[in-house]
Amino acid sequence: MEPITKVDFVAVPATDADRLRGFYVDTLGLRPDAQSQYEFWVGETCFGIWEPEKMRMPFSPQKNAHIALHVDDIEAARSDLEARGVEFLGETFDTGVCKMALFIDPDGNDLMLHSRYAPHGEQQGASE
Numbered sequence: 001m002e003p004i005t006k007v008d009f010v011a012v013p014a015t016d017a018d019r020l021r022g023f024y025v026d027t028l029g030l031r032p033d034a035q036s037q038y039e040f041w042v043g044e045t046c047f048g049i050w051e052p053e054k055m056r057m058p059f060s061p062q063k064n065a066h067i068a069l070h071v072d073d074i075e076a077a078r079s080d081l082e083a084r085g086v087e088f089l090g091e092t093f094d095t096g097v098c099k100m101a102l103f104i105d106p107d108g109n110d111l112m113l114h115s116r117y118a119p120h121g122e123q124q125g126a127s128e
Helices: 017-027 074-083
Strands: 010-013 039-042 045-050 067-070 098-104 110-116
Touching: 017 039, 017 045, 074 098, 074 110
Parallel strands: 010 045, 067 110
Antiparallel strands: 039 045, 098 110
């Protein structure tokens, strides 16, 4: 079998591609693609907005597989997004290695702000 070497893009289902593009580019500040109106970038990962109903498929938001968007300072990023109208689902929580703050986009797709503060394989407070 040919090895899988990377993720080419993350598909983001939408009911209104223009509205959702505005959220990801204008509200979240993600980098728009110079070649495609409905693609944008987080680092080296491409997000592509698509409208299932235009392909005769029912729309259903992506649920329970939160896309973890990295930020260095989760509280500052959360505060900034709240000022832009983003509503978070509960408080920021701490797992012992990272902090997470869950929210949804305008079409109900699950997202999270994520900030790891402990090295991989190391839980804060764990004895040696």
